[in-house]
Amino acid sequence: MAMQFLCSAHRQQLKRSKIVAEHRWDEWMEAGREAFAQKDWQAALKYLGCSFELSEMLLNNDHYPSLSNIDRYMVSGHFLAECFGRCRDSCLQRHCLLAVHHHLLKVLRSPQGRGLSLHRNVEISLQMLSRHYEAAGEEEMLQACYQESMRLLKRSCH
Template identity: 30%
Template sequence: MKHSYLCPGHKEWLTSESDRLDYYWLSWLDASEFYLESGQIEQAIPYLGAAFELAESALSSYPDTQKAISRFMQSSFLLGIAYGQMGDTHCRDSLYRYTEFRLDQENDYKTRQQLFTCDHDQLFAEIQ
């Protein structure tokens, strides 16, 4: 599975503004939909891959966490379907394992972040 669809400079530029991120993520999904519907799966893969990578970057920077997670999952699902339709079950399975790992990692980070930013004194008082 190709894990990099965007160069670092473009990724940084795309994720620096949420409006820009939204625009390109949606544009790439639209383009991939066109190719998938016309049976040109190989042409859809770069668009799906770029959308997936952009959505992954948004997990840690996008203001709406639930939206970022939803987009990441949707991008992963569609890219996995495309790999499966091409007969590349290894890439599909690798992608899904990575997606699960990344979501677990993000959940752990968000949980730790919540623990470190909560008012521990108030929490302790509520427990007693």
């Protein structure tokens, strides 16, 4: 399930120019961080959600995944997940965390992604997932994900 925060007009407009899309991502992340700091969860969800969707678009338009787009996706996804957590929506929080992690693993599995240094990204993502699953008392559910992540990291390093 892909979350949608952008209207179709904005989506089409942002697909036309990578530079404009990156600029909007910066603006929306800043607005989302400010709203988050002020505990204005609804505004934060709006801006962080748009940033997350936009970062996913930027990643999907990359023929060769770039670390900057992967980092954008990770930062906005983790921030959005944290915001959902503050709104007490653990299902959407988990959805965001898993979406980020699964995308990292997808990149690691791809021929283009094998050359990227994603060890820190995967490590951070696993820490975020671990924190979430521990809070839910479901640590054991993360074991298979952890093992697959380590397997893919080892494969990409060799």
